[in-house]
Amino acid sequence: MTVASLTHTATNASHAGSASVEITGVHKFFGTVHALRGIDLTIRPGEVCVAIGPSGSGKSTLLRCINQLETISAGRIHLNGELQGYTDSGGRLHQLSPRRIAAQRRRTGMVFQRFNLFPHMTALQNVMEGPVQVRRIPRARAREQARALLDRVGLGGLGDRYPNQISGGQQQRVAIARALAMEPEVMLFDEPTSALDPELVGEVLDVIKDLVRTGMTMMLVTHEIGFAREIADHLVFMDQGAIVEEGRPREMLSQPKNPRTQAFLSKVL
Amino acid sequence: MTAGGDTTLGRSMAGSDTKGARGSVPAASVRQIDGVPLNDVAPPRHSGRWIALILLLVLAGQMAVAVAGNPNFHWHVFAEYLFHRNVLRGVLWTLGLTVAAMSVAVVLAIALVVMRDSDNPILRGLSWLWVWFFRGTPIYTQLLFWGLFAVLFPVLSLSIPFGPELLTIETKRVITAMTAAILGLAFNESAYLTEIFRAGFRAIDRGQTEAAQAIGIPKAKIWARILLPQAMRTIIPPTGNETIGMLKMTSLVLAIPFTLDLMFATNAIANRLYLPVPLLMVAGFWYLVITSVLMVGQHYLERHFGKGHDAGAGQRA
Numbered sequence A: 001m002t003v004a005s006l007t008h009t010a011t012n013a014s015h016a017g018s019a020s021v022e023i024t025g026v027h028k029f030f031g032t033v034h035a036l037r038g039i040d041l042t043i044r045p046g047e048v049c050v051a052i053g054p055s056g057s058g059k060s061t062l063l064r065c066i067n068q069l070e071t072i073s074a075g076r077i078h079l080n081g082e083l084q085g086y087t088d089s090g091g092r093l094h095q096l097s098p099r100r101i102a103a104q105r106r107r108t109g110m111v112f113q114r115f116n117l118f119p120h121m122t123a124l125q126n127v128m129e130g131p132v133q134v135r136r137i138p139r140a141r142a143r144e145q146a147r148a149l150l151d152r153v154g155l156g157g158l159g160d161r162y163p164n165q166i167s168g169g170q171q172q173r174v175a176i177a178r179a180l181a182m183e184p185e186v187m188l189f190d191e192p193t194s195a196l197d198p199e200l201v202g203e204v205l206d207v208i209k210d211l212v213r214t215g216m217t218m219m220l221v222t223h224e225i226g227f228a229r230e231i232a233d234h235l236v237f238m239d240q241g242a243i244v245e246e247g248r249p250r251e252m253l254s255q256p257k258n259p260r261t262q263a264f265l266s267k268v269l
Numbered sequence B: 001m002t003a004g005g006d007t008t009l010g011r012s013m014a015g016s017d018t019k020g021a022r023g024s025v026p027a028a029s030v031r032q033i034d035g036v037p038l039n040d041v042a043p044p045r046h047s048g049r050w051i052a053l054i055l056l057l058v059l060a061g062q063m064a065v066a067v068a069g070n071p072n073f074h075w076h077v078f079a080e081y082l083f084h085r086n087v088l089r090g091v092l093w094t095l096g097l098t099v100a101a102m103s104v105a106v107v108l109a110i111a112l113v114v115m116r117d118s119d120n121p122i123l124r125g126l127s128w129l130w131v132w133f134f135r136g137t138p139i140y141t142q143l144l145f146w147g148l149f150a151v152l153f154p155v156l157s158l159s160i161p162f163g164p165e166l167l168t169i170e171t172k173r174v175i176t177a178m179t180a181a182i183l184g185l186a187f188n189e190s191a192y193l194t195e196i197f198r199a200g201f202r203a204i205d206r207g208q209t210e211a212a213q214a215i216g217i218p219k220a221k222i223w224a225r226i227l228l229p230q231a232m233r234t235i236i237p238p239t240g241n242e243t244i245g246m247l248k249m250t251s252l253v254l255a256i257p258f259t260l261d262l263m264f265a266t267n268a269i270a271n272r273l274y275l276p277v278p279l280l281m282v283a284g285f286w287y288l289v290i291t292s293v294l295m296v297g298q299h300y301l302e303r304h305f306g307k308g309h310d311a312g313a314g315q316r317a
Helices: A003-010 A059-066 A098-105 A123-133 A139-152 A168-180 A198-213 A225-231 A249-254 A259-268 B003-017 B047-068 B075-082 B085-116 B121-136 B139-152 B177-202 B206-215 B219-255 B262-273 B276-305
Strands: A021-030 A033-043 A048-052 A074-079 A086-089 A092-095 A108-111 A186-190 A217-221 A234-239 A242-247 B155-159 B165-170
Touching: A021 A059, A033 A059, A033 A242, A048 A059, A048 A225, A059 A074, A059 A186, A059 A217, A098 B206, A108 A168, A108 B206, A123 A139, A123 A168, A123 B219, A139 A168, A168 A198, A168 B206, A198 A217, A198 A225, A225 A249, A234 A249, A234 A259, A242 A249, A242 A259, B075 B262, B075 B276, B085 B121, B085 B177, B085 B219, B085 B262, B085 B276, B121 B177, B139 B177, B139 B219, B177 B219, B206 B219, B219 B262, B219 B276, B262 B276
Parallel strands: A048 A217, A048 A234, A108 A186, A186 A217
Antiparallel strands: A021 A033, A021 A074, A086 A092, A234 A242, B155 B165
16 A cells, blocks of 8 residues: 555545645656756645745646656656556556546546637537536536536636637636536646736636635645745745745745745745 | 627617717718717828729620630530530539549548648658659659559459458449549649648647647547638638639540540640631630639639638627
8 A cells, every 4th residue: 555545545645636645756858958857845635735936946847747648757647546547566557548537637636727618519519518418418508507517617707608709718717617527626726827918817816715615625736925925835945946944824835944045035925 | 798799789880879069060971980070081192093994894895705706716616515415414414523533532631631631651641642643743644544443453452462362343343433533633733732732730739639628628629610610711711722623634534545534625626627726716715614613613612611710800899
């Protein structure tokens, strides 16, 4: 039994539909570029983990490794105790089939910086696509569920619009509804407000705040320090591919211990 | 915040309906939106356009007279053979060959593009080799070989290597002149279409695949439901080009020989009458008609796959 699966059994009693994420010794190389340098991070069920740090510090890469949009070069990632992407037989990893990887990805919902809505589908169709094609839910029920989700993100009346007919903030809220439609156990947000006009940031952050209240496990990469302070249970500061400092947001933001954290915060606060 | 766009739109529509206060502008026909009288703008004069139009009409008239009144064109022969049985049959065969060959080519090309993008090096290699071969040899030569296929391989048999034969067929029953023509044209075309399709798929943002993967959509469905409909937008215009090219390429099937297409039919009549010109005009007329029909089809295809891109882009909230 691995350490990760012990953690899993210990926290099993927590909120349904929220999983733990255990990242151990993860490295990522892009060619010779060492993008992640030995990341160890545990996100407990229901915890909201926010990663901050300068551009190029590896925050987004780490997020993309969690749902296997990037393969990791070393280390392990477990979701609720289940090794992601591989089976481990005595230290030698065997890559999972694309089908199994797709099944694992369904357990995480991802929201992208640039929304990545499907432009040839309406907002409603975007939200329905996963449930109908992957979870094989009957169309009528999927439509009902998608309508409810659009209502939940405040877009009840815009189901028939195409992505290019709605604002960036509205697109990002559709993208959140699309991710939620798969009923993920972990939600990952990759700089969800970075591509938005300033006056549209608030509406997206409000939707994320609502999600926080439901007790879902979340990891969020953001440059909105004030928002991080408000929602994070667990704040992580990354620099040059490593976690430099982590802890409770209030303490870390007011009294950062590491000089690099101090330098970064003095620039953005 | 969400309803903001809608209200403005609603109000402006209501505003244009009400023919209310004219303000201080005296003109009776000033257009108003939302009670705001719009600027009364006289468009710039385009006298150059009118001169060009008149010149072109005069030129066109002269050419029409020169051609229509010219006895060398034998217009009565043109009229006599325009709806001749063999010509009309040729039109149908040419259209049929074009549609059949293009359909096979499109299916092949989609498979070849997906293979080209595969993780499997064997599939990638096969796709590359196919395009290399069918694009690299002349279509006429390929059609000649398709015609000779039944001579080169009189029987086709399915057998276990160095073992017993399971199934034996006479080649000429399977590869008839028609199947040879369709396969010959389609295999050649598929190589060109593969490159067009590849360009179309490459133009799609990587984020589309990633978003679909993040939802857990399996690879085949990402191709079919996310990538293909988006690629269609950029693929259709050059594919329309290829279809029209194919229409005229069908005249090469005489290499097989396949003798029912439009070009062969009109040539046969021309040779019999010793009058090539009017029958070339007959062929040209029908090729233009078919091209026009295909262009109408293309227009509707483009409209269908433009959804979410072209349609309604202006009503951004």
